[in-house]
Amino acid sequence: MQIDTIRRQLSRLNREIAGEMNQSAVDLSQQSGRGDADFLYIYGIVGGKDVGKTTLINQLAGAPISPDTDILDEGTRAAVAYCHGDDIVAVKERLGPPLQDRINFVTHDRRELQNVVLMDLPDYDSRFDSHLAEVKALVRYLQGLIWITTPRKYGDHTFLEQLVTVAQSHENYYIIVNKVDQIEPASSLETIRDEVVRFVSGECTKRQIQPPHPDRLFLLSAITPAKYEFGRMRDRLIRPHTAEEIARAKITNIRAEFRRNLKRINSAYQLDHHLDLIDRNLDFIQSRIGAVFGETYVQAVSERLAARQDSYRRISKVVFSQRVKQWPVLRTVFYPLTVIISALGGRLGFDPKKDPTEGEASGLGLLRGNGLSAVHQLFQIRDEMQAAFPDLNEAMGPEPDFPKAVETHINALLTAYEERVTEDLMRTTARPGTIKRFFVYMPLVWFPFLQPLILKLNAVNWLEAPTLANLKEVAVFFVSLLGSGALLTSFAFLGLFYGVLMMVMYTRVVREVQKQGQQRFQDLWYERFLSELAETLAQPIVNRQISLKAKRSRLAEIEKGLEGAVDRLEAGSSPSDGKSDSG
Numbered sequence: 001m002q003i004d005t006i007r008r009q010l011s012r013l014n015r016e017i018a019g020e021m022n023q024s025a026v027d028l029s030q031q032s033g034r035g036d037a038d039f040l041y042i043y044g045i046v047g048g049k050d051v052g053k054t055t056l057i058n059q060l061a062g063a064p065i066s067p068d069t070d071i072l073d074e075g076t077r078a079a080v081a082y083c084h085g086d087d088i089v090a091v092k093e094r095l096g097p098p099l100q101d102r103i104n105f106v107t108h109d110r111r112e113l114q115n116v117v118l119m120d121l122p123d124y125d126s127r128f129d130s131h132l133a134e135v136k137a138l139v140r141y142l143q144g145l146i147w148i149t150t151p152r153k154y155g156d157h158t159f160l161e162q163l164v165t166v167a168q169s170h171e172n173y174y175i176i177v178n179k180v181d182q183i184e185p186a187s188s189l190e191t192i193r194d195e196v197v198r199f200v201s202g203e204c205t206k207r208q209i210q211p212p213h214p215d216r217l218f219l220l221s222a223i224t225p226a227k228y229e230f231g232r233m234r235d236r237l238i239r240p241h242t243a244e245e246i247a248r249a250k251i252t253n254i255r256a257e258f259r260r261n262l263k264r265i266n267s268a269y270q271l272d273h274h275l276d277l278i279d280r281n282l283d284f285i286q287s288r289i290g291a292v293f294g295e296t297y298v299q300a301v302s303e304r305l306a307a308r309q310d311s312y313r314r315i316s317k318v319v320f321s322q323r324v325k326q327w328p329v330l331r332t333v334f335y336p337l338t339v340i341i342s343a344l345g346g347r348l349g350f351d352p353k354k355d356p357t358e359g360e361a362s363g364l365g366l367l368r369g370n371g372l373s374a375v376h377q378l379f380q381i382r383d384e385m386q387a388a389f390p391d392l393n394e395a396m397g398p399e400p401d402f403p404k405a406v407e408t409h410i411n412a413l414l415t416a417y418e419e420r421v422t423e424d425l426m427r428t429t430a431r432p433g434t435i436k437r438f439f440v441y442m443p444l445v446w447f448p449f450l451q452p453l454i455l456k457l458n459a460v461n462w463l464e465a466p467t468l469a470n471l472k473e474v475a476v477f478f479v480s481l482l483g484s485g486a487l488l489t490s491f492a493f494l495g496l497f498y499g500v501l502m503m504v505m506y507t508r509v510v511r512e513v514q515k516q517g518q519q520r521f522q523d524l525w526y527e528r529f530l531s532e533l534a535e536t537l538a539q540p541i542v543n544r545q546i547s548l549k550a551k552r553s554r555l556a557e558i559e560k561g562l563e564g565a566v567d568r569l570e571a572g573s574s575p576s577d578g579k580s581d582s583g
Contacts, residue, residue, distance in 0.1 A: 003565055011028060021269055023268065023269065040087060041116050041245070044119050045119065045120050047149060051150050051179075056148060060118065083113070086114060087114065087115065088105060091117055115241055116239075144249065149177055175212055193217060197217060258559075262559060274392075301369065301521075312514060319512075405536045406536075412528075417517075417524050448490035
């Protein structure tokens with residue numbers, strides 16, 4: 001993956017995160033230029049007015065190549081590039097149009113500065129905002145940055161803020177404290193050095209950028225180059241720079257650019273902190289939902305539900321009908337009686353005095369608890385969330401329609417409750433065994449036929465052996481049992497018998513429904529209803545969590561892709577190898 005592709009991905013992700021979190025997008029720095037395509041090492045010289053930039057440039061060149069521009073209005077108005085006459089074409093190619101049209105090019109013949117370009121950047125501490133914008137546009141094309149300050153100006157926060165925006169590695173910028181001769185008798189050079197290093201390092205740490213190496217700090221006086229550290233500084237900067245060194249500087253700047261940009265994004269948006277807040281908020285919701293709608297609450301609702309005997313009646317009727325089907329031979333006898341049994345059993349098994357009022361029978365009426373409605377409780381929990389996690393108030397979104405949501409969830413809960421209890425009881429219904437079937441089927445033969453016939457046989461005056469008259473009497477009696485009157489009497493008795501039997505069955509079903517119903521309701525309350533209430537509160541937060549986790553993953557992928565791209569660039573850091581990724 002090429003460097004510019006990663007830049008575009010990071011920039012796009014930066015804007016997306018900023019939009020989602022309703023913040024201004026982070027100002028990302030960018031290192032660019034074809035530092036691997038030529039033999040130039042471009043230093044940007046930055047500093048405020050009256051720090052002696054012009055004098056220092058002339059001293060580095062060993063001749064006056066820069067006119068004195070320390071005037072009282074804007075200071076250095078536009079960037080000035082001081083380059084050897086043989087390097088002018090390469091410098092312009094490096095910068096490219098239209099940027100080269102905004103720079104003043106000053107050529108010279110100083111052999112010491114061949115291959116090295118000194119670019120005097122606009123004064124950052126002037127009142128003109130355009131100067132800072134110009135600096136930002138130019139620093140991406142540099143290999144090194146030279147900050148010139150004075151003992152009285154090194155604490156200038158304007159520069160420190162500007163330093164955050166540039167894409168230079170801490171390995172590629174220098175700090176020059178000029179005019180130390182003005183305070184040197186009062187303070188030793190080591191005291192000045194320690195104070196500057198300590199201050200700048202502390203400020204860089206606050207801004208999450210690496211401080212400069214101490215050996216890149218020089219104390220000098222440009223007007224007296226023979227004293228202090230001017231000579232060491234000049235030897236460090238004014239020398240031939242190899243193509244490998246130029247490419248290596250560019251690579252370190254690119255690596256620093258991305259690491260700094262990633263730190264800026266993490267610092268500005270605090271994704272990990274925000275995701276941690278979301279996790280804590282979700283735990284808070286679960287905890288508060290469990291506390292408010294916990295055991296005492298569900299017990300009260302369960303008791304109120306028990307008074308809603310219409311649910312029990314529906315369940316009992318379905319389960320009873322299913323059990324009746326287990327007697328296939330007697331269905332024709334049972335089915336005409338099921339309606340009667342359900343009606344009579346309903347009156348015997350349920351107390352009409354316990355039926356709730358119309359308000360209590362409704363979904364929302366069921367959920368009254370502790371003198372408050374469920375909707376009111378949810379609004380209280382939301383208020384607590386907003387007070388406990390103010391940084392997430394925006395992520396919580398607009399106020400949910402709690403009345404509609406609660407009514408939807410409680411109605412779905414009641415439907416699921418009836419289905420669950422019915423399914424459980426029907427699943428546990430076993431086919432009657434042999435003994436049960438015998439005792440149920442036996443009355444169909446016993447009462448209409450066997451019992452009367454046995455009684456008749458016992459009443460017949462039998463001689464030593466049955467006579468034809470005896471058999472005829474028994475046969476006539478047996479035929480009489482098939483008469484309409486006898487059968488009607490028998491079936492009336494059987495109806496009463498089976499009616500009582502079915503009443504017992506129905507009463508047993510009612511008891512099972514009432515016993516299992518309360519347990520199943522409480523199970524569903526915890527398994528389903530409370531989780532749905534929590535989801536109603538948490539859904540906007542969960543959406544933000546999912547989105548931010550995805551963006552954090554993309555950020556990690558970009559970081560991984562960056563490391564691979566820079567490693568490949570570093571492995572091929574010769575002038576001919578790195579062009580495809582040079583940006």
